[in-house]
Amino acid sequence: MKDRATVLCIRDGRVLLVARARSRWALPGGRIRRDETPADAARRELEEETGLVAMELTYLFRFGGLGTLHDVFLAGVPSDEVAQPGNEIARCRWFVPSKIATLSASVPTRGIVALLFPHGQIQIVAPSDQTGTPAGESVTIAAK
Template identity: 35%
Template sequence: MNYTYEYARAALTVDCVIFGFDGERMQLLFIKRALAPYQGTWALPGGFVHVDESLDDAAKRELQEETGLTDVFLEQLYTFGQLGRDPRERVVSVAYFALVNRFSHTLQAATDAADARWFAMQELPVLAFDHAHIVEVALARLRGKLRYEPIGFELLPKKFRLSQLQALYEAVLGQTLDKRNFRKKVLGYDLLIPLEETQRDGAHRPAQLFRFDTKRYQQLKKKGFSFEL
């Protein structure tokens, strides 16, 4: 298919903000750029959209090519089109974000990515382009959604301790939560299935494991149920 335009036009890219959780701290996935501009600098996985693919397909392709991650549910975040955000040309970027269980995926950098690595939220490297701003917007979206949707369970193992769940919420929200109140509220929704399994939590005695009841949540959601913490 041929395209002919009379006027100059902006290039279109996608960027992916991928959140993970190591059991204690929130983490973000970045790639080290192998090409100019910003060669050798860490950046969000992403790249230019092909003329024969959708935005969603472009985001999935770039994520797989640069990090090796597949089967990741990407949600569109925001469109960034400030002037001067890319030294090469006028570029508009559609950003996506996702929550993944980082231990279920193996990283493998390829194409124009020299490396792919997880970084703790408190130890983020200097980022290329305006990617630091994109991360800020994604974190604000994550904090907002976490308060009314049980999306945090996507970051945890299928079987988890309540202490792991609380640690996740504290890491995302950046605040300490009262242990008794948190557990009372979480268990009160009747969305956690108690398992006949335990797991040792550091030097403490073994703690019971739970599993999130996805089916029950979807049924309640259709009835207007709201998960708020």
């Protein structure tokens, strides 16, 4: 199994997706290098693919894909920063979560978004080993 850091960025009720040229939409992220933690990989991949720098990063869960385990993180990014395609990425775009199911998107991306937005909103309970939101505190993000 491959290990991948996958990043969820939410702004104004929309989720950031990226795509390579002639490829499906996906959540930003990529392989975890041998010398880095999943959180470091998430930060690096987000910046390489979109130019966005995660100010806050919260671990959400591990998602099992086809041959890949995704360590999924929620990234807080500055509201005035613009996502610009970088590295191998050709497109960056913000989507309403309900639209993602109808896109040509990767299977793990559709699965992760469906888990997080089953009824148009996301509720996250901060784990005890993360910084930012106090442990056990619930954060609800409404999707528009």
